[in-house]
Amino acid sequence: MNLNYEHLPVIIVALLLLAAFLEPIVYRHKKSWAAPLVIASMAFFALSSLYLMAAVNYHGPFNYYLGGWAPPFGIELEIDYLAVFLLLTFSVIGLIAIVYGLQDLKHGLKDEVLGWYFTLYLLLMASMAGISVTNDLFNMYVFVEISAISACAIISIKESRECIEASLKYLILSTLGSGCILLATAMLYMITGHLNIGYLNDVLPRVMSHYPNNILISLGFFVVGYGVKAALFPLHVWLPDAHTAAPSPSSAVLSGLVIKVYAAAFLKVFLKAYPREIFLEIPVMEIVLFLSVLAILYGSIVAMVQEDIKKMLAYSSIAQIGYVFLGFSLMGQRAVAGGLLHIFNHAMMKSMLFLAAGIIIYSTGIRRIRDMKGLGVKLPLTMGAFTIGALSMVGIPGTNGFISKWQLALGALDLGRPIIVVVILLSSLLNCLYYMPIVINAFFGVKGEPELEIGKVPGVMLYSILFLGFGIIFFGIYPAPLLAFLQKTVTAIL
Amino acid sequence: MIDIEVLSKLFNNYYYFAAIILFIIGFHTMLTHANLIKKIIGMNIMETAAFLIFVSIGYIEGGRAPILDEGFDQIYMNPLPQALILTGIVVAVSVTAYALSLIIKLYQHYGTVDADEIARIRSYKP
Numbered sequence: 001m002n003l004n005y006e007h008l009p010v011i012i013v014a015l016l017l018l019a020a021f022l023e024p025i026v027y028r029h030k031k032s033w034a035a036p037l038v039i040a041s042m043a044f045f046a047l048s049s050l051y052l053m054a055a056v057n058y059h060g061p062f063n064y065y066l067g068g069w070a071p072p073f074g075i076e077l078e079i080d081y082l083a084v085f086l087l088l089t090f091s092v093i094g095l096i097a098i099v100y101g102l103q104d105l106k107h108g109l110k111d112e113v114l115g116w117y118f119t120l121y122l123l124l125m126a127s128m129a130g131i132s133v134t135n136d137l138f139n140m141y142v143f144v145e146i147s148a149i150s151a152c153a154i155i156s157i158k159e160s161r162e163c164i165e166a167s168l169k170y171l172i173l174s175t176l177g178s179g180c181i182l183l184a185t186a187m188l189y190m191i192t193g194h195l196n197i198g199y200l201n202d203v204l205p206r207v208m209s210h211y212p213n214n215i216l217i218s219l220g221f222f223v224v225g226y227g228v229k230a231a232l233f234p235l236h237v238w239l240p241d242a243h244t245a246a247p248s249p250s251s252a253v254l255s256g257l258v259i260k261v262y263a264a265a266f267l268k269v270f271l272k273a274y275p276r277e278i279f280l281e282i283p284v285m286e287i288v289l290f291l292s293v294l295a296i297l298y299g300s301i302v303a304m305v306q307e308d309i310k311k312m313l314a315y316s317s318i319a320q321i322g323y324v325f326l327g328f329s330l331m332g333q334r335a336v337a338g339g340l341l342h343i344f345n346h347a348m349m350k351s352m353l354f355l356a357a358g359i360i361i362y363s364t365g366i367r368r369i370r371d372m373k374g375l376g377v378k379l380p381l382t383m384g385a386f387t388i389g390a391l392s393m394v395g396i397p398g399t400n401g402f403i404s405k406w407q408l409a410l411g412a413l414d415l416g417r418p419i420i421v422v423v424i425l426l427s428s429l430l431n432c433l434y435y436m437p438i439v440i441n442a443f444f445g446v447k448g449e450p451e452l453e454i455g456k457v458p459g460v461m462l463y464s465i466l467f468l469g470f471g472i473i474f475f476g477i478y479p480a481p482l483l484a485f486l487q488k489t490v491t492a493i494l
Numbered sequence: 495m496i497d498i499e500v501l502s503k504l505f506n507n508y509y510y511f512a513a514i515i516l517f518i519i520g521f522h523t524m525l526t527h528a529n530l531i532k533k534i535i536g537m538n539i540m541e542t543a544a545f546l547i548f549v550s551i552g553y554i555e556g557g558r559a560p561i562l563d564e565g566f567d568q569i570y571m572n573p574l575p576q577a578l579i580l581t582g583i584v585v586a587v588s589v590t591a592y593a594l595s596l597i598i599k600l601y602q603h604y605g606t607v608d609a610d611e612i613a614r615i616r617s618y619k620p
Contacts, residue, residue, distance in 0.1 A: 055543070138578050138581075141582075142581055142585065145585040145589070148589075149588060149589060149592055152592070153592065156596060156599075159599065161600075161603045163606075164596055164599045164600055164603070165600065165612070166532070167596060168593065168596045168597065168600065171589070171593050171596065172524065172533055172537065175537050175541070175589055175593075176521070176524060176525075176537075177541045178541075178585075178589075179517075179520075179521075179537075179541055179544050182541070182544040182545075182548070182582065183517065183543075183544045183547065185548075186544060186547045186548045186551060188549045189548070189551060189575070190547075333571070491499065
């Protein structure tokens with residue numbers, strides 16, 4: 001059988017990298033081509049991800065050997081259900097964010113750095129695609145580092161004081177995480193001689209009784225490494241500043257996608273590389289579960305007292321990444337499916353909320369929640385979309401946030417842990433406490449004394465958030481195909 | 495009483511031991527020092543320790559580079575960790591360069607590279 005789509009994953013990563021490095025040259029010599037180039041590369045990414053998803057769904061998962069070298073010697077890419085699911089999420093949200101960004105960035109960035117911004121954006125996308133498809137721990141480490149540098153640079157590109165500080169803080173903690181990941185990889189390589197996730201899964205059960213210390217150390221360092229990068233609760237300190245200071249499209253991508261890709265890498269390493277028996281002996285997943293419960297409560301409580309809207313959204317992300325880790329650490333079929341679904345749903349909701357906040361800042365300059373009274377009359381569509389996002393965050397039925405919380409709750413009940421359901425309910429109420437006042441104030445609040453100056457909102461920005469809002473409703477009402485796909489994904493992993 | 499077995503294990507694997515000590519030194523420097531340049535130095539020490547551990551995995555006493563030669567009774571070292579660490583070094587260098595450039599920018603804004611001092615200046619000028 002002629003599988004002509006099997007080169008596509010490599011082509012995606014290579015093409016995004018190529019476009020990334022072409023971008024500054026194009027921007028210098030043919031300025032008007034730079035934006036179409038970045039849109040075209042992202043559109044190619046999205047279309048080929050869609051095609052890959054259809055192909056994998058039809059023909060089943062496949063493995064690709066880079067350069068024709070079969071593992072254990074070569075690097076292997078595994079394009080399974082999980083990989084195509086992640087690719088599609090990243091590419092579609094990434095495309096929407098950059099379409100929106102073309103307008104917003106002209107407003108927020110200096111003209112000469114715009115080309116560099118596109119470079120960093122494409123590098124970030126390439127590294128996330130790489131993390132999604134790779135099946136090799138060291139390859140994953142390299143992509144993690146690329147995405148760390150480009151994610152920091154995408155914040156510091158504004159060169160304001162806050163951005164530089166936030167970016168340096170992020171960089172230092174992120175490098176700490178990378179160091180931990182590298183050391184953990186070394187520990188596993190030391191006892192197995194493999195870096196391939198599939199081979200590790202074969203060999204680890206045989207060697208685990210001989211080298212318990214190595215396994216223990218590697219588990220600890222992996223939790224810390226991916227925990228720092230994905231902003232799991234006690235290791236989240238860099239996130240609020242970084243996501244607040246960045247330009248709005250960057251915030252949307254950083255909060256919606258970049259922290260998720262590390263959660264997905266965590267899932268790959270812990271559930272695909274390590275054999276399941278390890279978690280019976282070493283309660284590392286229980287620790288992660290505990291941390292994610294704390295993250296959900298802490299993020300929601302701290303978000304309540306924030307004054308800056310972007311900072312509030314950033315703290316809300318800490319709570320939401322807690323849901324993803326909650327699903328993964330329960331390790332049940334429906335719980336992991338719920339966690340994966342929450343990656344997709346939260347990517348949509350949070351990027352939409354950040355983009356809507358971006359529109360508010362773009363057209364009025366308001367960042368403080370208190371000043372948003374009466375904004376619903378001035379920006380009805382933007383605030384309408386914001387309301388959909390807020391309802392979805394709370395988990396009102398009919399929005400996609402409800403579906404993933406429902407799946408997580410069912411997953412927790414499957415494993416006989418009703419206390420988790422209480423946490424999910426409690427956190428929904430807390431979400432309601434900080435999202436609803438904004439909505440109510442915007443539509444029913446009495447206007448402030450000075451009349452607000454409303455700039456014109458460009459159509460592209462508005463359409464992109466309305467599209468995401470439509471997606472939230474659509475997947476809230478008709479989640480069946482997605483759930484069926486995730487069922488296959490989880491069956492393949494567990 | 496000192497456990498002879500533990501000591502001999504430590505002595506036989508002294509390179510791992512040294513790497514772990516370096517890792518802790520780097521980690522500690524990175525998290526506790528207020529001076530940003532020292533933080534970056536700590537970051538480099540930490541990464542070097544991880545590289546050291548990786549390279550020493552593939553090291554065999556008396557082994558040589560894996561080039562096929564006359565006679566097949568040679569002991570070869572594992573070249574894979576060394577190849578991987580080359581990539582790792584490149585990554586570490588670029589992260590260091592980027593971090594230092596950020597520090598230069600911060601110095602232009604604040605006139606200091608001390609994190610505590612920067613925090614003080616920030617709270618002073620709201």
